[in-house]
Amino acid sequence: MLTKIAGGEIIDPVGGRHGVGDLWIEDGVIVDPPAGRNAETTVDASGCIVMAGAIDIHSHIGGGNVNTARLLLPEHHSAHLPRPSETPLSNLGWTAFQTGRLYAQMGFTTVVEPAMAPGNALHTHLELADIPIIDKATLAVLGNDDFLLSLIRDNASSSMIEDYVAWTVASSRALGAKVINAGGSAAFKENVRRFSLDDIVPSYGVSSRKIVKTLQMAVQNLGIPHPLHVHCNNLGMPGSVDTAAATIAAAEGVPLHLAHLQFYGYGTEGKRRFSSAASQLAEQVNATPEITIDVGQVMFGQTVTISSDVLRQFSARGNAHPKKSVIFDGDGNGGGIVPYRYRKDFYGSLQWAIGLELFLLITDPWRVFFTTDHPNGAPFTAYPALFELLMSKEARREMAEGLSASALALTTLLAIDREYTLEEIAVMTRAAPARLLGLKDRGNLAAGAIADVAVYRKGKDIAKMFGSAAFVFKDGELVVKDGEVVAHRWGRALRLAPQPDKTMVRRLEAYHQERYGLSLDWFDFPDWAIAREQPFSEVACAA
């Protein structure tokens, strides 16, 4: 079917298009304007902007920890019965199915779950398969697992480590690899409670730095498009800026992605020994071209923090609100679920401002990514409000009025005049994520790209514009109209398929038999286990 999206302002930084024009779609892909043919369906996009579907690179939408959070907070479910606005916790706690709908309504068409424990891969993919409309992807978590730490301790060759990473990514159907507080969770099991980049994991004699560097090189050499996704040590601690700075410096010219950098923008100045170090961090990111970051912006209100950084979550459990938490000191990373309310007090105001400083002071929109680390900084439903803050200094000033003045005085936020342009938004949320993840088929509106298109009606109210898209197309099918979901379809999980080495598979089989008394088959699964017609879509590794 030939569809024409007529008369919208097309913003496609990759194709260099910016101006009013038509966009043509046929058979799920974007096509050049066909000569001499009329569209079977025409969508009137006058007064609208037309962008590629947005891509979220870091949002915890499925997997074991997400379900544990649901178990911990059953009152969130009742908050979604008929009277949501009158009940506490009404802004989070929706189902997997609702996740897809809410993302699509905002014009997002691809979302990455960034922390899949490889052992949880089947469950994670089953859950992601229940999320409609959008395409999904996962990152496999490595770096605290006994097998890898033992390889590093025993000075295994880099090709052996690459074989292991390749097997993990392939068997867990991931799109990349992530390391969470490298070595920190393993050290936690030995009662370590503070762990930095150059600290040594007891029993393995391996430093956190060594783990990060090893995985970074393995990802690079395997040709995995997405650079190693790093959740640094010391998340959320005053002075964590030093850890982030050391990690950035450790990239040494090879691509590295730092997740939710906001949580590392903390200095130790002021009488509370808690201050903004965002400008220092932004400067360093600007000067280090191999680094990409996502922000993990904090927005105010109730949320729940979900992390496989068990060491961090263990120390944060005293701040839980409501006062309950789950700490899971399990195999590999373990994890922790700590509900939290971001208040407009000194600490909350500072965190909020630091995130925005990073957004605004990092100059290259190709290297800074739009996230709230859902749900850790805020649920993803806060995105429209965040777009407004980025695009309007007036909105920032208005918001700042209700916040802690002494906190904001420690930041540069109110002195920053920068406002994101629509073009920059398109880069940050479409073009750049596609390039970062190696997804050549999306994030742009050139002929041949899959027809994931978001159309927003222009208006003064930026939050409203991005909160409820006028039209959204997924693979050429109209799925959202005037902010309402009009069609459900099942997306796919994007995955890499590096070929695992046979010797490594034999070795892993022996390891799992010896350690767990289980066949390696327990840690792999056939595609048909995900009962969808086409559950996965393969993304190519670089040669």
Place this chain on the structure above:
Amino acid sequence: MSRLTFTLLSEPPERLDLSPLVPARLASMAMHEVEKIRLGVSKHSLAVGDVFRLSGADVSAIVFEGGSRRFDCAGALLDSGTIRIAGDVGAQTGRRMSGGSILVEGSAGPHAGSGMSGGRLEILGDAGDFTGGPLAGELAGMSGGTLIVRGRAGDRAGDRMRRGLLAVLGGCGDYAASRMIAGTLAIVGGSGRMPGYLMRRGSILVDRMPQMLSPSFVESGAWDSVFASLADRHLIAEGIAQEPLLGRTVRRYCGDNAVLGKGEILVAAQGS
């Protein structure tokens, strides 16, 4: 002014959420607006006028003539005024009420007085499980006020109770005052197995030995305290009991030592 009276026309065809029918929410409404309030929770979306005939005008004293097991959340969030229900009610009657009084002349379903923090809720018939208890995921149950069940209460009455008085006069099911944080549960008519299961602090007053006492409770020895006679006097003065519950000799068991262990079960010696 005569009391605002909701006369039940017939057994409702679906569960009803009666939480809008409290004085604070009806105070500024005209009668025809009240009739349009949606009560149904299914796609039938029944309104007040479909279920009740209205009469009277004084919203501070509300009467339901006729009750049903399908009446949920009656008197929820009540903060002042009175509600009388001449019949049965369903779940969560008086949920999170903070003042005023509710009288249920029939029996109540589960979670009666759930999370109440003040006021008085009296049920003349039986009550279901989790009387005064929290809903799933909430950290505390009843945190104040007086809750009286004249009939029998189901299992786990006073679950996670934090403050206030819960009196059950027709006996309790199993695990009364389970996970109790503090407060007082008075039981006439005996209790089922393991009262005070995982209680941290608080007092359970019971007129005879429970069917089974948890092994993590220990008898504290001879006990001499004015608390028993004070409690007895209070129960009589409040019109809750006719005669002393504990009497002169009391056996005291402390626990639950599986957790904090600062709670107590007081048993009237003559009944043991």
